[in-house]
Amino acid sequence: AQSVTQLDSHVSVSEGTPVLLRCNYSSSYSPSLFWYVQHPNKGLQLLLKYTSAATLVKGINGFEAEFKKSETSFHLTKPSAHMSDAAEYFCVVSELKTSYDKVIFGPGTSLSVIP
């Protein structure tokens, strides 16, 4: 069975410092992994995705994530936080079934950026 764990419910960083949002997953098969961001009162925006190609994935707004199969992790990083990065971040695991993608959301990590 699939599951997603986001180890930190809340992360706070200073502007200009690195961001690390942690995600661990379990899946019976080779999953696809995603990070989505949700700004206050907004929808879910795709940041980046891993679908069995390169293990280091680059996304929008300077974010990247590394798929580590041995650690079942897909942590999200950014070298330098910006005020506009403050949002809720969701790690998502997906398995392709015959007629749909079975998607499980992690509980989310709220990122605060301190000026």
Add this chain to the structure above:
Amino acid sequence: EPEVTQTPSHQVTQMGQEVILRCVPISNHLYFYWYRQILGQKVEFLVSFYNNEISEKSEIFDDQFSVERPDGSNFTLKIRSTKLEDSAMYFCASSVIETQYFGPGTRLLVL
């Protein structure tokens, strides 16, 4: 860039009333989904729809809920008799394969 759209953005209704939430998926997408997010909680899968039929549904998606694609472009979620606990943000998503693109959501408040 094409995107998923949802209407209305906000809906307030009385308990027991029927509501219809509307979504226009990205035009060449084949798979359609509804999710909900109760305030402060995680995003939960409701239902997936492919080839004009439900392909999977969660335990949340009981007989009060239904989906349809009436005209080949819109994708609707109907809640027949709303309950207080149906208050949530409802997201529509669509995909070609693997990557789901989400709409901005409809915030439903049941009084």
